[in-house]
Amino acid sequence: MKTILTNKHISIETSKRALQCYIEPVLMYGCEAWTISKQIQNKLEATEMWFLRRMLRIPWTAKxxxxxxxxxxxxxxxxxxxxxxxxxxxxxxxxxxxxxxxLVTTGKFEGKRSRGRQREKIMDGLATWLGTGKVMDTLAAVKDRGLWRNRIANVYKQGT
Known part of the structure; x- marks a missing residue:
């Protein structure tokens, strides 16, 4: 796809559509099950910027x-x-x-937890993204479709 994205005869809009149609789905494969930490979020944003810089033919040395x-x-x-x-x-x-x-998503199954710092769960990441702060509030909102859609729409309006 490098030849299509960096081609001078193809407009930027067409290159952006090719990026959105062909590259982003491969990049986001299985993202529903990811736990996104701040480090992973920074890497995803850097990847997105890398693609844009390649399309605009901006060298990495340009300030x-x-x-x-x-x-x-x-x-x-x-x-x-x-x-x-x-x-x-x-x-x-x-x-x-x-x-x-x-049961797996909420973590309500039998067994011992491993030693050390516990890994961040998907629910914790979504609760902080939605601004609820508590997993139980998020789970309660999921049951009501209207409330859930409003929460997601409010997050999009805030631009996060």
Whole structure:
């Protein structure tokens, strides 16, 4: 795809559509089950900016800020938001279904926890993204589709 994305005879809009149609789905494969930490979020944003810089043919030695590159491409960062939206949609589907996936996602199964610092759970990441702060509030909101859609829409309005 490098030849298509960096071709001078293809417009930036066409290159952005090719990126969105062919590369982003491969990049986001299985993202519904990811636990996104701050480090992973930074890497995803850096990847998105790397693609834009390649499309605009901006060398890595050029001292252009990411905001300038985004303005030049007439684009906003959307990769992390898309992943979070897909995670929220998948979570609502799993929680309403109420099968084994529900038990695994909420962490309500028998057994011992391993020693050391516990890993961040998907529910914790979504609760902080939605601004609820508590997992139980998030689970309660999932049951009500209207409330869940409003929460996701409010997060999108805030631009996170």
């Amino acid at each position: 252009k800020t990411n905001e300038r590159v985004l303005n030049e491409a007439n684009k906003r960062r959307s990769l992390v938001r898309t992943i979070r939206n897909r995670q929220a949609t998948f979570l609502s589907h799993v929680m309403r279904k109420g099968k084994l996936e529900h």
